[in-house]
Amino acid sequence: xxxxxxxxxxxxxGLGTFLLVLAPMLAWYVxxxxxxxxVDIDTTAVYTGTGAYFDTAQIQTLFDKRITITQQVRxxxxxxxxxxxxxxxxxxxxxxxxxxxxxxPYDALEFFPNRWVTDRKTNQPxxxxxxxxxxxxxxxxxxxxxxxxxxxxxxxxxxxxPITLAYRGTKKIxxxxxxxxxxxxxxxxxxxxxxxxxxxxxxxxxxxLAEEWYSNHGIELVVDQRTGRxxxxxxxxxxxxxxxxxxxxxxxxxxxxxxxxxTATQKDQVKQAKKESGQLRLLGQTxxxxxxxxxxxxxxxxxxxxxxxxxxPGSPGNSPSPLTM
Numbered sequence: 361x362x363x364x365x366x367x368x369x370x371x372x373x374g375l376g377t378f379l380l381v382l383a384p385m386l387a388w389y390v391x392x393x394x395x396x397x398x399v400d401i402d403t404t405a406v407y408t409g410t411g412a413y414f415d416t417a418q419i420q421t422l423f424d425k426r427i428t429i430t431q432q433v434r435x436x437x438x439x440x441x442x443x444x445x446x447x448x449x450x451x452x453x454x455x456x457x458x459x460x461x462x463x464x465p466y467d468a469l470e471f472f473p474n475r476w477v478t479d480r481k482t483n484q485p486x487x488x489x490x491x492x493x494x495x496x497x498x499x500x501x502x503x504x505x506x507x508x509x510x511x512x513x514x515x516x517x518x519x520x521x522p523i524t525l526a527y528r529g530t531k532k533i534x535x536x537x538x539x540x541x542x543x544x545x546x547x548x549x550x551x552x553x554x555x556x557x558x559x560x561x562x563x564x565x566x567x568x569l570a571e572e573w574y575s576n577h578g579i580e581l582v583v584d585q586r587t588g589r590x591x592x593x594x595x596x597x598x599x600x601x602x603x604x605x606x607x608x609x610x611x612x613x614x615x616x617x618x619x620x621x622x623t624a625t626q627k628d629q630v631k632q633a634k635k636e637s638g639q640l641r642l643l644g645q646t647x648x649x650x651x652x653x654x655x656x657x658x659x660x661x662x663x664x665x666x667x668x669x670x671x672x673p674g675s676p677g678n679s680p681s682p683l684t685m
Contacts, residue, residue, distance in 0.1 A: 395505040395587075395640055396480035399440035401448060403632075405431045405625050407593065411616025413456060413469055419559075421612045427469075428455045429619055433501060436489075445486045448501065450474040452517070454614070469614070472517060476501060483588065497522030503581075503588035505640075507539050514581070518574050518597055519545055531582050533591040534623075536630045538582040545576035553601070560603040560610040570601040573609065577617050584633035586640055591629045594620040 407429035414421050429452065436447040454470035474493065477486045483504040485495050497513035498504060513522040525541035532538075551572045557565030577596030584591055596617045600609035621629070 397446040397478055397483060397502070399435045399437050399446050399480070401433055401435040401446075403433050403628075405433075405590075405593070405629070406622045407431075407595070407619040407625075408622055409616050409619035411614065411619070412612055413615075414611060414613045426457055427614075427616055427619060428460060429453070430455065439489050440480075444480055445488070446478050446480050447489050448476045448478075450476055450501065474517070481505075493517075493520065495522075499525075499588070502590060503583045505586065505588050507583050507585045507588055509539065512541060514541070514543070514579070516545060516576070516579075518550070518576075518599070519548060520550060523579075525579065525581065531592075533582050534626050534630045536584075536591065536634065538584050538591045538633075541581045541583065543576075543579045545574065545579075547573050547575040547598075547600075550574045552604075555601060555611075560601055560606070562603055569604060570610070571604060571606070572613075573600045573602055574598070584637055586637040587633055589629060589633045589636065591633055592621050592626055594618055 409427055410424055411427050412421050412423045413425060413427065432451045434449050436449060439447040450473075452470075452472040452474070453468040455468045459468050475489070475491050476495065477489050477491045478484065479486055483499065483502065485491075485497070487494060495515045495517075497515040499512050500515040500517070503512060509527045511524050511526050514525045515522050523543050523545055525543040528540045528542050530537050531540040549571055552569050553572055554567055555570045557563055557568045560568055560570045562568055575598045577598065578594070579596070580592070580594040581590055582592040583589065596619070598615045599613040600615075601611040601613060602608065603610055
């Protein structure tokens with residue numbers, strides 16, 4: 361008796377085999393290519409808190425004032441496209457209530473226009489495309505994809521150098537769990553500026569090339585593990601002026617123990633992290649596992665049906681027996 365597999369069995373076997381091949385491709389090929397820094401980014405993060413700042417109009421330091429940091433990131437699609445890099449123009453302003461709302465960012469207390477270029481896959485810096493500054497480290501605007509439980513070198517724009525942030529466990533931001541990293545910056549000379557001598561306790565000198573010092577009371581970042589997106593950021597910048605060669609601060613330019621993401625910024629970052637993480641999880645876990653399980657079942661059922669086959673009505677084995685006629 362000759363057996364012939366049914367078309368249905370062959371379809372099941374073929375579909376199951378296809379899904380078994382598709383599953384590892386989704387996990388090992390498609391998902392890694394989806395985990396890249398975007399080139400068309402357009403986001404704004406806002407930090408607020410209270411602290412002290414030097415008022416140039418009153419020529420004195422004012423205390424217990426509200427301070428706002430606004431960081432806007434926009435991708436340069438033309439420079440990024442087909443290059444494997446992400447080119448982002450970043451504008452950071454430090455404002456007081458006097459300069460908000462600011463019609464011109466140059467009216468702010470401090471204004472930093474930067475251009476960041478990273479490898480889209482690794483998040484490592486790429487030195488091209490008129491980057492400013494020439495930054496180093498593992499993280500700044502975001503962390504790499506698939507964040508690990510170890511220290512990372514985070515670029516401190518005020519310091520002009522990377523610092524080490526230690527892993528400190530997990531923390532929930534707006535109900536969403538992320539990895540927490542912290543660090544501090546000791547007082548460090550970062551440059552110099554020409555100021556009236558009276559500002560640095562040298563009234564007899566009309567102008568002095570004062571030393572500018574920077575430190576940070578504490579940096580805390582909470583990061584989405586899968587995407588590297590910063591869910592929460594808190595910084596404590598302190599900037600001072602010293603007379604040349606002095607060991608103590610003469611003038612306080614800026615000092616805030618805690619400038620942190622506003623609630624609105626936290627919610628927006630968590631919303632984006634959930635969306636992006638969900639997409640990567642779908643490609644890297646949900647679909648591959650589902651495709652693998654379904655493919656195995658279909659291939660097994662199809663294989664069994666192919667082996668068993670079905671009787672072919674036209675074959676000799678299916679002719680009526682002479683004894684039954």
